[in-house]
Amino acid sequence: MTYSQYTMNWNYPTAVRAGVGRISELADACQSLGMKAPLLVTDPGLASLPMVTNAIVACVEAGLDCRLFSNIKGNPTGENVNDGVVAFREGKHDGVIAFGGGSGLDAAKAIAFMSGQTADLWSFEDVGDNWSKAIESGIAPIVAVPTTSGTGSEVGRASVITDDANHVKKIIFHPKMLPEVVILDPVLTQGLPAKITAATGMDALSHNLEAYCSPFYHPMAEGIAIEGIRLVKEYLPQAVANGDNLDARMQMLVSSSMGATAFQRGLGGMHALAHPLGALYDAHHGLLNAILMPYVLKANQDVIAEKLSRLALYIGLEGSFDAFLQWVLDLREQLGIPHTLAAIGIDEEKAELVGRMATEDPSAGGNPISFTDAQYSQLFKNAVQGVL
Known part of the structure; x- marks a missing residue:
């Protein structure tokens, strides 16, 4: 069987590059958004696997200063997000690669969102018009690469983050949290x-x-x-x-x-x-x-x-x-x-x-x-x- 029929781009609800082997376009996707120093965010289980190592190497070989952050729980917490923001700022990153399953994608999107905010994370819980209080220019661009077929977070405008202090999951929302480019490559889910x-x-x-x-x-x-x-x-x-x-x-x-x-x-x-x-x-x-x-x-x-x-x-x-x-x-x-x-x-x-x-x-x-x-x-x- 050939897979060329699945190799295509579409733009709903965002720009999607779908097909076998499209992960090879990760660096190009980052560069299309003006990134020079992306932070690849994933979970610890994926961090040491070849797919992540290869992705980082490919980005570096394309001239990008790409680094890794993977301090994320299976149900990502506010502390995980805050730690990621520290890594983003200290590394002088200008974009985020959200790589992995739901936990990695949700945490990565929240890190990109919070990278340029001055208020705390919970100020942007999806209640009323909280989202409108965000500094839009402080939201870093995101390329999303799902490695599981479940949450669909790669095309979502929100992240579900656990508030450990109160033992409750909260939805953090902003329209600009929607990744600008998504790569759907089934090889990554094999x-x-x-x-x-x-x-x-x-x-x-x-x-x-x-x-x-x-x-x-x-x-x-x-x-x-x-x-x-x-x-x-x-x-x-x-x-x-x-x-x-x-x-x-x-x-x-x-x-x-x-x-x-x-x-x-x-x-x-x-x-x-x-x-x-x-x-x-x-x-x-x-x-x-x-x-x-x-x-x-x-x-x-x-x-x-x-x-x-x-x-x-x-x-x-x-x-x-x-x-x-x-x-x-x-x-x-x-x-x-x-x-x-x-x-x-x-x-x-x-x-x-x-x-x-x-x-x-x-x-x-x-x-x-x-x-x-x-x-x-x-x-x-x-x-x-x-x-x-």
């Missing part, structure tokens, strides 16, 4: 373990699915979400079964970017619960969404049944809510996703706190039903116990 491929792929599904179920009016986002879900159905099992399948890997990268583009329409209960659980238990975000998915769908059934019936037909299922829900359950089992939160070490002890944090999470505003603290607490308990 070495991803099957379990991480599954969890991140289910994260992409959750983004597309919650965007599709959102009650807000955004027909373009709805259309993108529908196709993003179809790509997950067709290609995620293939990517998990054979990590060297570049066709499946490419399509999952696209589905991930589509999900993050679509959720301009809103997210929902999966993320409203996953965000506090990630902050409280430091659990993998994609895995949390994957486990929570059927419980949240079931809780929203009265409102979303007709929409999911239409969606089921589009992706080749019987046209009913039950058929779609069963597909989700079957897909999770096929991919080795646990059925309960208990299976990953989460119990009911903090149910009341989780319920309260869920209603306060910005994602709750996009859920088809406005659940109360108590309803979110019960949803959480259902997911711990495995009660659908």
